[in-house]
Amino acid sequence: MIKAKNIYLAYDENKFIIKKGNFAINSKEFIFIGGTSGSGKSTLLKSFYGDIGLKHGSLNIDGQEMYNISAKMLRKVRRDIGIIFQDYKLIHEWTIEENIMIPLKINGYSNEISRDQATKLLHHVKLGHRAGYYPNELSGGEQQRVAVARALAHNPKLIIADEPTGNLDDYSAEVVWNLLKGANEQLGITVVVVTHRVPKNFGIRFRQLSIEDGIIYEVS
Numbered sequence: 001m002i003k004a005k006n007i008y009l010a011y012d013e014n015k016f017i018i019k020k021g022n023f024a025i026n027s028k029e030f031i032f033i034g035g036t037s038g039s040g041k042s043t044l045l046k047s048f049y050g051d052i053g054l055k056h057g058s059l060n061i062d063g064q065e066m067y068n069i070s071a072k073m074l075r076k077v078r079r080d081i082g083i084i085f086q087d088y089k090l091i092h093e094w095t096i097e098e099n100i101m102i103p104l105k106i107n108g109y110s111n112e113i114s115r116d117q118a119t120k121l122l123h124h125v126k127l128g129h130r131a132g133y134y135p136n137e138l139s140g141g142e143q144q145r146v147a148v149a150r151a152l153a154h155n156p157k158l159i160i161a162d163e164p165t166g167n168l169d170d171y172s173a174e175v176v177w178n179l180l181k182g183a184n185e186q187l188g189i190t191v192v193v194v195t196h197r198v199p200k201n202f203g204i205r206f207r208q209l210s211i212e213d214g215i216i217y218e219v220s
């Protein structure tokens with residue numbers, strides 16, 4: 001699903017954030033990426049959805065080379081990716097149902113189909129009774145459940161999550177972990193999560209990478 005060969009990532013020419021990156025993530029794997037603050041974890045995730053370009057090397061996402069990718073091909077790659085952020089990144093002017101409809105509308109689904117799918121997903125994340133609420137009327141844990149539902153809406157092959165439980169209490173974090181485990185186990189979605197704290201007794205098979213000072217290591 002993801003194959004990196006000697007990748008280098010940088011925001012400016014003089015400082016490589018990721019150096020000599022070599023690793024492979026297979027389809028249907030659950031991957032945690034750890035490492036110290038500022039080591040380049042979020043930067044690496046950004047390269048998976050083309051938010052930062054490669055300076056050197058080859059990064060293959062589900063068969064598509066990301067080096068010098070065109071805008072058109074990048075849109076295609078992103079159609080198969082769901083992204084979850086620590087700070088939810090919901091649109092506050094829209095209801096949570098409308099937020100979940102966004103990736104579906106982007107992918108060309110009708111209003112009716114998008115709303116049906118959003119309704120199903122809201123029930124899946126146990127917020128079916130709140131469809132008309134706005135994000136700021138929900139707790140942080142609830143907002144992150146909406147963000148998970150939004151990430152799942154367009155049936156992605158890959159979910160990328162950057163510290164998805166970083167702002168959550170233990171209970172809400174467990175709910176989010178369970179949703180991500182379900183996406184992986186039941187739907188066969190490849191899940192890549194940056195977290196500084198791998199949950200104990202996770203209960204499903206996973207693999208760990210770590211980044212230290214821009215170098216990517218296989219931990220397990």
Ligand SMILES: Nc1ncnc2c1ncn2[C@@H]1O[C@H](COP(=O)(O)OP(=O)(O)OP(=O)(O)O)[C@@H](O)[C@H]1O
Binds near residue numbers: 011017037039042043
């Ligand atoms: N948009 C940007 N422009 C320039 N430098 C950036 C940008 N984003 C991040 N950096 C720098 O890149 C380095 C790696 O940042 P990154 O956010 O990838 O680290 P991280 O491992 O995810 O950190 P944390 O665990 O604190 O979130 C840091 O030195 C950071 O200051």
